[in-house]
Amino acid sequence: MAHAIVYSEIGTPDVLRLTEIPDPVAGPGEVVVRIEAAGVNPLDAKLRRGARPSPPIVEPRRVGFDGAGVVASLGEGVTGFAIGDRVVIDNVLGTYASALAVPVSKLFRLSDGVTMAEGASLGIPVGTAYQCLRSLDVTKGDTLLVHAGSGAVGQAAVQFAVLWGARVIATARPERFDQLRSLGADPVAYGEGLTERVRELAPEGVTVALDCAGTDEAIQTSLALVDDRERIATIVRGPDAADFGIRAFSGGSPVPLTDEEQSWRQDAIPLTINLIEAGDFQVELGPELPLADAARAHELIERHAANGKIVLVP
Ligand SMILES: NC(=O)c1ccc[n+]([C@@H]2O[C@H](COP(=O)([O-])OP(=O)(O)OC[C@H]3O[C@@H](n4cnc5c(N)ncnc54)[C@H](OP(=O)(O)O)[C@@H]3O)[C@@H](O)[C@H]2O)c1
Incomplete structure (x- = not known):
């Protein structure tokens, strides 16, 4: 049997529970990934x-969209992947599990020089950061406020923008x-x-801003x-972004x-894997917890x- 984290009601972290699930089977165009x-x-x-709308829960709901692991079996018609390949899963619900069936369109090969924990940290943060900066057309000569x-998203945005030649000012707590x-x-x-502190840092002005905080202060600044x-x-x-006349992704x-x-968002994953291998991008890793500790995560x-990306290990 495989294992997965599920919940049956909206609530505090303790609604998350580890349960046995049938071993996933790869359908046509899918592979089963043994998640690491x-x-x-x-x-x-x-x-x-319940802070984001979702349909009513009619059966135990799975958790997690990002993961990395090893291809364990191939469904009908799969080409381009072989058993034993190291892969990153991008945006498939249910990665808090020991194994998951994944369409090949949601898989990227993970180079040996990138760890499983790093691979599992890429999908949502890196995809979001890259897409936002492309949509905002951030380029050399810009001064970007993040x-x-x-x-996780902020650090990815900082690194892409710096690589593209922008000056970046980024908010954080002093530590x-x-x-x-x-x-x-x-x-x-x-x-x-x-606002005043940023003005002092950038007397020449700020040309573009990405809010990954969601506070009134971030919007007003x-x-x-x-x-x-x-x-x-x-x-x-x-x-409520439209009320301020700003964009939302x-x-x-x-x-x-x-x-x-x-x-x-998808292009960002293989591109970032290459950057990590070349030493031009880093993922800050945080606590690594056993899958059973999803509530703690x-x-x-x-x-x-x-600090850094929290990763669950089955
Ligand atoms: N729309 C999308 O597609 C999309 C995609 C990914 C994420 N998100 C959202 O974006 C947000 C960030 O995601 P993440 O993965 O980067 O989260 P994360 O890694 O948990 O980082 C949280 C960040 O919030 C900062 N923060 C905490 N309190 C703050 C405050 N009062 N003012 C300014 N910053 C504050 C923290 O700064 P310090 O640690 O320095 O205090 C930290 O940088 C989340 O709300 C997430 O749901 C949206």
Whole structure:
């Protein structure tokens, strides 16, 4: 039997439970991945506590969208992957598990130089960061303000923007400044007076802003500093972004991503694997917990109590 984390009611982290599931079987065009690491994202916790709309729970609901592992079996018609291949899973519900059937369109090969934990940390954060910066057309000469630059999405956004030649100012709590500096950003503390602190750091002005924090402060600071509202985006305040005249990418936005934006999210995964191998991108890893401790992982991510990506290991 395989194992998976499930929940049957919306609620606090303790609704998450480890259960036995039948061994997954690869359907046509699918492979079964033996999962070695599952990335924990804030979205997993938001869905669990009902902070994002989802259909009624009619049977135990699976958890997690990001993971990495090894191909264990191949379904009919699968080409391009072989048993034993190391792979990254991108955006398939149910990665908090020991095994999962995955369509090959959601799989990327993981190079030997990238760990399973790193691979499991890529999907949502890296895809989101890359798509947002492409949508905002961030380029050399820009000064980008990233709110929550110390988080998983923020750190990915900082690194892409620096690679593309932009200057990056990123918000964090002061204990996280060294991490941001190591990625090439100028850190600034969030909290009262943020707008003035950013003005001092960037007297030449801020040309583009990405909000990964979702606070009123992040929105108001971006509005005060960036003239062109088409170059302000949030990934958290989707429901009310339009009230401020700014853009939103998912995060509860009623406006769906375009096909191009969706493909950017996928393009980011192999591209980032190559960057990591070349030493040009880093994933900050946080606590590695056993799969059975999924509730603890959700507590940590909801309290912002861990630095780096939390990973569950079956
Ligand atoms: N729309 C989308 O497609 C999409 C995709 C991915 C994520 N998201 C959302 O984006 C957000 C960030 O995701 P993540 O994976 O990067 O989360 P994460 O790794 O858990 O990071 C959380 C970040 O929030 C920062 N933070 C905490 N309190 C803050 C405050 N008062 N002001 C400013 N920053 C504050 C933390 O900074 P310190 O640790 O320095 O305090 C940390 O950088 C989450 O809400 C997530 O659901 C949306």
